[in-house]
């Protein structure tokens with residue numbers, strides 16, 4: 348079976364390798380990367396005029412978003428955070444400060460306030476998505492829950508096209524990720540060494 352017909356199994360293998368590499372990353376390196384990522388993300392043209400940004404709270408060794416969330420919130424941006432639903436779809440709540448985040452399942456941190464409904468993401472002027480890798484075409488590998496696949500399908504269905512931006516470590520930008528028919532490309536990736544944009 349070639350890589351085009353076995354996307355699902357190939358994704359699982361690559362995910363395992365990428366998560367293992369993140370687990371090996373020293374805390375200091377992760378903190379340094381998070382500071383640089385926040386600075387680079389805040390300089391993005393895609394975020395410059397955004398009133399509403401959909402983001403997420405990084406956990407474990409994910410490229411850190413906490414400083415970025417605080418900076419966006421301080422700028423007056425309306426920051427939406429995902430709330431994982433039992434079927435792996437995402438609801439949304441507002442980020443109003445780190446003290447209003449509560450522990451949820453799977454090691455996640457979620458906002459404690461009102462739920463805005465899964466369609467709230469349609470109001471985002473930019474979407475920051477978690478990922479484990481992107482490739483040279485902007486195809487993204489996620490954790491495999493399909494949560495963000497559904498978000499991207501929802502955006503496409505509503506014909507809204509906010510910039511889609513992934514934050515990664517440098518070596519997570521790879522030549523090619525396995526793909527399946529439901530996958531949608533993202534527009535840009537931010538890593539500690541720079542920003543890369545993809546053209547369809």
Ligand SMILES: Nc1nc2c(c(=O)[nH]1)N(C=O)[C@@H](CNc1ccc(C(=O)N[C@@H](CCC(=O)O)C(=O)O)cc1)CN2
Nearest residue numbers: 403404405406407429431453454455477490492494495
């Ligand atoms: N920070 C963050 N929030 C997010 C996501 C994400 O990838 N990162 N999601 C993206 O879709 C959604 C949640 N989906 C998730 C799917 C799987 C696991 C997971 O496998 N967790 C591990 C433990 C965490 C770890 O240490 O890596 C587990 O349950 O074993 C977590 C979240 C919404 N919020």
Ligand SMILES: Nc1ncnc2c1ncn2[C@@H]1O[C@H](COP(=O)(O)OP(=O)(O)OP(=O)(O)O)[C@@H](O)[C@H]1O
Nearest residue numbers: 358487488489490491492493494495496497500529
């Ligand atoms: N629009 C959709 N609605 C419901 N399920 C979907 C949708 N798109 C994909 N899925 C399902 O989600 C599962 C995970 O897909 P995939 O492995 O591509 O996740 P991912 O993109 O790596 O992760 P994520 O989207 O959580 O970041 C697959 O079983 C897929 O069939």
